[in-house]
Amino acid sequence: MRHIISILIENESGALSRVAGLxxxxxxxxxxxxxxxxxxxxxxRMTLVTSGSDEIIEQITKQLNKLIDVVKLIDLxxxxxxxxxxxxVKIKTSxxxxxxxxxxxxxxxxxxxxxxxxxxxxxxxxxxSKLDAFIHGFEEGSIIEVVRSxxxxxSRGEKGLHL
Amino acid sequence: MELSGGHILVxxxxxxxVEFVFGYPGGSVLHIYDAIFHQDEVKHILVRxxxxxxxxxxxxxxxxGKPGVVLVTSGPGATNAVTGIATAYMDSIxxxxxxxxxxxxxxxxxxxxEVDTVGITRPCVKHNFLVKDVNDLAETMKKAxxxxxxxxxxxxxxxxxxxMTDPNxxxxxxxxxxxxxxxxxxxxxxxxxxxxxxxEMLLTAQRPxxxxxxxxxxxxxxxxxxxxxxLLGYPITNTLMGLGGYPATDKQxxxxxxMHGTYEANMAMHESDVILAVGARFDxxxxxxxxxxxxxxxxxHIDVDPASISKTVKVDVPIVGDVKPVLEQMxxxxxxxxxxxxxxxxxxxWQLIQSWRDVHCLEYDxxxxxxxxxxxxxxxxxxxxxxxxxxxDVGQHQMYAAQYYHFDKPRRWIxxxxxxxxxxxxxxxxxxxxxxxxxNVACITGxxxxxxxIQELSTALQYHAPVKIINLxxxxxxxxxxxxxFSYESRYSQSYMDTIPDFVKLAEAYGHVGMLIxxxxxVRGALEHAFALKDRTVFLDFITDRTENVYPMIEAGKGHHxxxxxxxxxxxxxxxxx
Numbered sequence: 001m002r003h004i005i006s007i008l009i010e011n012e013s014g015a016l017s018r019v020a021g022l023x024x025x026x027x028x029x030x031x032x033x034x035x036x037x038x039x040x041x042x043x044x045r046m047t048l049v050t051s052g053s054d055e056i057i058e059q060i061t062k063q064l065n066k067l068i069d070v071v072k073l074i075d076l077x078x079x080x081x082x083x084x085x086x087x088x089v090k091i092k093t094s095x096x097x098x099x100x101x102x103x104x105x106x107x108x109x110x111x112x113x114x115x116x117x118x119x120x121x122x123x124x125x126x127x128x129s130k131l132d133a134f135i136h137g138f139e140e141g142s143i144i145e146v147v148r149s150x151x152x153x154x155s156r157g158e159k160g161l162h163l
Numbered sequence: 164m165e166l167s168g169g170h171i172l173v174x175x176x177x178x179x180x181v182e183f184v185f186g187y188p189g190g191s192v193l194h195i196y197d198a199i200f201h202q203d204e205v206k207h208i209l210v211r212x213x214x215x216x217x218x219x220x221x222x223x224x225x226x227x228g229k230p231g232v233v234l235v236t237s238g239p240g241a242t243n244a245v246t247g248i249a250t251a252y253m254d255s256i257x258x259x260x261x262x263x264x265x266x267x268x269x270x271x272x273x274x275x276x277e278v279d280t281v282g283i284t285r286p287c288v289k290h291n292f293l294v295k296d297v298n299d300l301a302e303t304m305k306k307a308x309x310x311x312x313x314x315x316x317x318x319x320x321x322x323x324x325x326x327m328t329d330p331n332x333x334x335x336x337x338x339x340x341x342x343x344x345x346x347x348x349x350x351x352x353x354x355x356x357x358x359x360x361x362x363e364m365l366l367t368a369q370r371p372x373x374x375x376x377x378x379x380x381x382x383x384x385x386x387x388x389x390x391x392x393x394l395l396g397y398p399i400t401n402t403l404m405g406l407g408g409y410p411a412t413d414k415q416x417x418x419x420x421x422m423h424g425t426y427e428a429n430m431a432m433h434e435s436d437v438i439l440a441v442g443a444r445f446d447x448x449x450x451x452x453x454x455x456x457x458x459x460x461x462x463x464h465i466d467v468d469p470a471s472i473s474k475t476v477k478v479d480v481p482i483v484g485d486v487k488p489v490l491e492q493m494x495x496x497x498x499x500x501x502x503x504x505x506x507x508x509x510x511x512x513w514q515l516i517q518s519w520r521d522v523h524c525l526e527y528d529x530x531x532x533x534x535x536x537x538x539x540x541x542x543x544x545x546x547x548x549x550x551x552x553x554x555x556d557v558g559q560h561q562m563y564a565a566q567y568y569h570f571d572k573p574r575r576w577i578x579x580x581x582x583x584x585x586x587x588x589x590x591x592x593x594x595x596x597x598x599x600x601x602x603n604v605a606c607i608t609g610x611x612x613x614x615x616x617i618q619e620l621s622t623a624l625q626y627h628a629p630v631k632i633i634n635l636x637x638x639x640x641x642x643x644x645x646x647x648x649f650s651y652e653s654r655y656s657q658s659y660m661d662t663i664p665d666f667v668k669l670a671e672a673y674g675h676v677g678m679l680i681x682x683x684x685x686v687r688g689a690l691e692h693a694f695a696l697k698d699r700t701v702f703l704d705f706i707t708d709r710t711e712n713v714y715p716m717i718e719a720g721k722g723h724h725x726x727x728x729x730x731x732x733x734x735x736x737x738x739x740x741x
Contacts, residue, residue, distance in 0.1 A: 010346055014281060014293070025286050055473070062470035068290040068310060071346040163345065 002031070003057050004076040004083060004153045006161055007046040010069040011037055018067050019046065028052065028060050032150025040163070043071065047152040074161050076153045083153035087131045088113075089122045090144040097142075108134045119144060127151075166336040168297045168328035169198035172261060175304040176205045178338040181232050183208055183223060183597055185216040189236025190276060191263025194328035208597065208626055211618035213240050215590035217247020218616070221256050221318075222591030225577045226552060227598045228383065230257040230311050237263040238276030241322075242283065246584060248318050249287035253581025254404060255381055257316035259307045260288075267295065267324040280322045289317030297327045298334050305339045314349025315468040316381055349467065353484030358492050361439070361463040361480045365493075366502040368437035370459075370512045371397045374420065377404030377580070378442015378466060378486050380573040385409065387490035388441060394497060395504055398516055400428040402443050404580040407570035412549070417516060418525075421449040422717045423562040426524035429715070429723040431516055432457055440464040442486045445476045446581070455722030465489045524715045524728055525566055534683050536560060536635040536707045539690075540567035543605060543633060546690040551603040552577060552595045556588035556612030559641035560633075562713040564607040586615030589632065593619060596628040603631070603694060610636040610663055610704075620673035623700045631693050632702045634666060637709050645712045649727075670702035681706045 009015050016035055023030050031049040038045045050060060057075065064070055076083070093101055098120075105112055105122050108130065114121035124131060128151050135146065155161070166174060172195050176184065185208045188196045199207050210216040213235045220231025231251075235244045241262040251258045265274040281293050290310050292303050303321055311319040326332075365371060373395075379388050385408045392399045392415055399409050400420040409416055418425030420432055432438065438460045443449070450456045456476060464471075464478040465486050472481040482489055527537045540563045543551070553568055554577040555561040561578055570576045577595060579587040592606035606613075613634055623630060635641075643658040667677030676699050680689045686705065693701040714729040 014285075017282070018285060021285055055477075059470065059474060066468070066470050068344070068347050 001054075001057075002049065002051045002077070004081070004151060005048045005050065005061065005064065005073055006076055006153060007048065007064060007073040008038070008071040008161060008163070009044050009046055010071065011042050011044045012069055015044065015069045016046075018069055019048070019064065022063055022067065023050075026059075026063065028056065034150045034152050043163075047150070049151055071163065072161055074155070076155060080156040081153050082156060083127060083151045084125050085128045085131055085151045086149040087124045087134075088147040089124070089135070091120050091122060091138065092142045092144055093118060093120050104134070104137055110134070164336045165333040167194070167198075167330045167333050168300055168323070169194035169330060170201075171297070171300050171334075171336050172304065172323070172328065173198040173202060173205060174336060175301055175338055176232060177202075179304075179308050180229075181205055182229075183220075184232045184234050185210055185220040185223075185594070186234030187213050187216060187236065187240060189240050189263060191237035191265060191325045192234060192240075192261075192323075192328075194325065194330055195234065195261070195263070195323070197330070198328075207234070208622065210590065210622050212616065213243035214247050214586065215616050215619045215622065217244045217258070217260070218250065218584070218587050218590035219594035219597075220258055221247060221251040222554060222577050222594035223598050224251075224256050224258055225254075226574050226595040228574065230259055230308060231594070233258065233260040235260070235262050236276065237265055237280065238278045240276075241280040242278060245283060245287065246586075248284055248320065250579045250582045250584045250587060251318045252287045252289065254377060254579065255316050256318065257311040258318040259304075259311050260318060260320040262320060262322050264293070264322045264324040266326040268326070270324065280320070284320050287318075288320050291320040291322065293322045294324065294327050297329075297332055300327060301336060301338050302342070305342045306344065309342050309344070310347060314347075315471075350469070350483050351485045351488060353465065353482040353489040353492060355492070357480055357482045358489060359496060361482060362493055362496040362500060363502065364437055364461060364463060364480060365395065365439055366497065366500055366504055369505065369508040370434060370436045371395070371439070371504075372431050372435035372437070372460070373397050373399040373439045373441065374402070374432065374443055375399065375405045375408050375441040376402040376443025379405055379408035382442055382467065382486040384442070384487040384490055385573045387487055387494060391490055391494050391497070394494070396509060397504070398431055398513070400424065400432065402446070402449055402580075403565055403578070405443060406565060406576045407573040410571040411569035412571055417520070419565055420723075421446075422451065423566065423713050423715065425566075426522045426715050426726060426728060427516055427519035429717065429726060430519045433723040434515070435460045438462045440478070441490070442466060444471045445474065447475070450476060451717045452720055452722045455724070457723070522728065527711075527729065531683065531708060533708045534680065534686060534705050536563050536637070536705075536711055537567050538683060539633060539635060539686055539705050539707065540564055540607065542686050542690055543607070544568045546687070546694055547603050547605065551575070551605050552599065554578065554588045554591040554595060554604070554606045556606075556608040556615075557583045557585045558609050558612060558643075559637075559645065559711070559713050560607050560609045560612070560635040562642075563635070585612040588612060589616050589619045589630075590622070592630040592632070593623050593626070593628045596630050597626060605631045605633055607633045607635065609641060610634060610638065610666070611640045611660065614664075617669070620670065620675060620700070620702075624674045627698070629696075629698050629700045632700070634702065634704045635707050636663070636666070636704050637707045637711065638663060639709060641711075642713070648712070649716075649718065666702055666704040670700075675700040675702055677702045677704065679704045679706070
């Protein structure tokens with residue numbers, strides 16, 4: 001099963017490689033990983049999407065907690081949460097297709113943020129499945145480039161992952 | 164007080180009460196070595212290879228319970244130490260390694276003797292640090308000792324770029340008395356509810372087993388474990404790392420378990436209905452085939468490391484905490500409990516165990532015309548009255564040592580259990596001897612293992628660390644040969660050396676005493692003579708039976724009840740179990 005693990009980690013050089021190294025050394029799978037500093041510059045927030053049996057996920061969270069740099073973590077999949085992913089897509093356009101692409105972007109509530117004679121760059125956020133659906137809505141060959149951030153997430157309600 | 168980085172490091176070691184630093188100098192650590200030169204409180208032990216520095220410091224820690232300290236230079240100094248660091252990591256040994264690094268402005272430029280030490284050691288340390296500011300040095304050292312010695316212990320490396328120890332840059336020195344880290348708070352006391360459940364489960368067991376490991380020794384819980392075991396009257400087995408955690412000569416001890424464990428220990432595990440695992444980690448050499456591991460048992464597991472719980476074997480009652488306070492809490496509950504262990508169930512359980520003991524799985528040919536390795540270990544046990552510190556290398560001799568030297572006290576059995584590092588024994592013996600100059604220290608080894616760190620004979624002489632090397636010389640890498648005999652139709656591929664040095668001459672060349680022993684009747688006298696030479700390192704080269712195997716053996720992929728024995732069991736013990 002897919003899990004989103006959200007980690008507060010010391011913002012130290014090498015902290016990211018400790019996490020990445022743990023996954024490769026123990027043969028766990030990382031689907032995506034995002035990391036950025038938080039409002040407290042000494043802490044980074046990492047969102048990691050992984051999958052595995054309950055036993056494997058239990059080991060993953062235990063092993064992550066064991067890393068000295070990891071301050072706290074939660075498995076977002078255990079409770080109600082919101083997840084979003086940012087995607088930037090460069091799409092081929094022509095005189096004939098521009099309108100259709102624009103309509104698609106509107107349906108998915110994206111934004112066109114760059115326009116040339118032959119292309120659009122579209123910005124879109126949402127659940128990963130929505131971004132997948134948008135991509136699949138285009139014919140093969142019409143997409144020049146896709147850049148995705150990987151999902152980030154936050155729990156619903158007033159409780160939060162903080163110190 | 165203003166000090167340069169080199170002096171700060173040495174002062175930190177003094178403030179930590181460090182007695183010995185095991186190391187080897189080089190370019191990046193010269194400032195530190197100059198600071199060492201200016202004092203004699205912290206004694207530096209110059210090894211002959213950095214691997215040995217790590218092993219000696221590691222063994223010092225195993226024997227004393229205090230963290231071992233290593234100092235190596237950048238590049239090859241650090242990479243040579245990696246085997247020793249990984250050895251300590253696998254066995255959770257507290258150790259602090261200071262490694263030199265090229266000056267920070269040139270890090271990343273492939274400078275002379277540069278290697279990414281923090282990167283290379285990351286998977287085999289509990290934690291590591293790269294010092295980027297000399298003002299952080301003292302606090303980083305404090306953190307290193309704190310992390311290394313608390314929770315589940317382990318090695319911590321501090322990588323120090325050369326400019327951090329520049330003698331011209333002096334900063335105020337203050338060694339923190341205490342340190343707290345928001346990201347590191349090891350759990351100490353166990354969950355009360357879980358402990359209560361565990362005690363109830365234990366007291367109502369029909370065929371209970373206590374299975375304890377290295378955590379009991381690291382956690383200084385041998386007294387509590389012994390008290391609990393004797394209060395309950397239950398059988399107990401120790402892992403390879405746990406030997407000495409319970410007195411081996413006590414009647415409730417059924418021997419070591421696992422791949423080369425005793426028949427009675429493994430059978431009792433297999434047929435047990437409640438297992439109390441204390442500071443043991445269900446290593447594959449202990450469990451054998453997981454699907455067949457302890458099929459009838461409910462398992463209680465006490466461990467300071469939550470990640471060790473339910474890692475390979477799902478447990479029924481997990482208790483995260485230091486083994487000592489948890490066992491204390493359990494003892495209290497057991498004493499107060501109205502439930503008492505069922506005497507009749509326990510009697511029939513012990514009867515069954517006796518039938519397994521009657522197999523005498525450790526018997527061997529005592530009338531052999533060639534020296535049996537087991538005989539040498541038995542004689543060593545007698546000559547040293549079971550009181551010696553015994554280090555070992557890795558292979559058959561290690562298993563003979565574990566099976567035939569009966570450790571009644573913790574911290575006497577010093578071996579590389581997890582990583583299985585050949586070359587560990589001799590530097591380890593030196594580390595132990597330095598810690599306990601008056602004690603008898605024996606290194607049980609083989610002619611293959613000993614050659615992996617033989618250069619340390621020179622260190623033993625320089626620092627007057629007279630150890631006795633018990634070389635069980637069978638002219639084979641015995642354990643490899645044994646596996647090849649069992650699993651590869653005796654194709655002994657590369658498991659013997661056509662040339663083996665004359666160890667007697669070699670010992671003499673290093674300034675020690677060498678002895679060659681070829682007949683069983685000479686074994687006892689040679690050992691007595693060697694231990695009588697109190698101030699000399701003696702290399703005893705025992706020419707042993709080439710084809711002897713370690714029994715019992717659970718071959719790879721087999722369960723505890725499926726052991727290969729030297730002698731087939733006399734009476735089959737097949738019976739129906741509920």
